[in-house]
Amino acid sequence: xxxxxxxxxxxxxxxxxxxxxxxxxxxxxxxxxxxxxxxxxxxxxxxxxxxxxxxxxxxxxxxxxxxxxxxxxxxxxxxxxxxxxxxxxxxxxxxxxxxxxxxxxxxxxxxxxxxxxxxxxxxxxxxxxxxxxxxxxxxxxxxxxxxxxxxxxxxxxxxxxxxxxxxxxxxxxxxxxxxxxxxxxxxxxxxxxxxxxxxxxx
Numbered sequence: 001x002x003x004x005x006x007x008x009x010x011x012x013x014x015x016x017x018x019x020x021x022x023x024x025x026x027x028x029x030x031x032x033x034x035x036x037x038x039x040x041x042x043x044x045x046x047x048x049x050x051x052x053x054x055x056x057x058x059x060x061x062x063x064x065x066x067x068x069x070x071x072x073x074x075x076x077x078x079x080x081x082x083x084x085x086x087x088x089x090x091x092x093x094x095x096x097x098x099x100x101x102x103x104x105x106x107x108x109x110x111x112x113x114x115x116x117x118x119x120x121x122x123x124x125x126x127x128x129x130x131x132x133x134x135x136x137x138x139x140x141x142x143x144x145x146x147x148x149x150x151x152x153x154x155x156x157x158x159x160x161x162x163x164x165x166x167x168x169x170x171x172x173x174x175x176x177x178x179x180x181x182x183x184x185x186x187x188x189x190x191x192x193x194x195x196x197x198x199x200x201x202x
Contacts, residue, residue, distance in 0.1 A: 009076040013069060020068025021061045028060030029053045071097045087125035094121030 040048025074093035098117025
């Protein structure tokens, strides 16, 4: 599986070399500045820390740049040799880089460096593949729609709804009011009858 976040192979060497130099310079500054502060006399600790950074940070950055440039060069060589872009290129390039950088120390240290570098690159590639699969599965999962249950109207809302005029209320409520008023008129008329009542049977 190709890594789409990286540049094409010829440009990748320059990018990785510059990135490795920046990482080494920043890491060397963070490491050597407190060391220079501690080893400097009182009154000139800050100057001592800054001097330690100037002396050691470029050296550490250069070492990282050599490792990153060599790793990217070997990675591109394995890509062109195998005609395939997969994690095995990075693993093989990491092992070969560790072996070449420790070649002057002998075959024993070189073999150990090859194993350590290849193992570290394999772990890094495995973590990257796992994170990529997890993000892809999360993107493929459909969104879960949560339906809200309808809330029961309260007594005050029902009273307001009954009092508020509406189109349906105008159609059906008016008739009910007319019926109520008609019944009320009949009751009132019955009370208006002459007194005493007559009981004539026909």
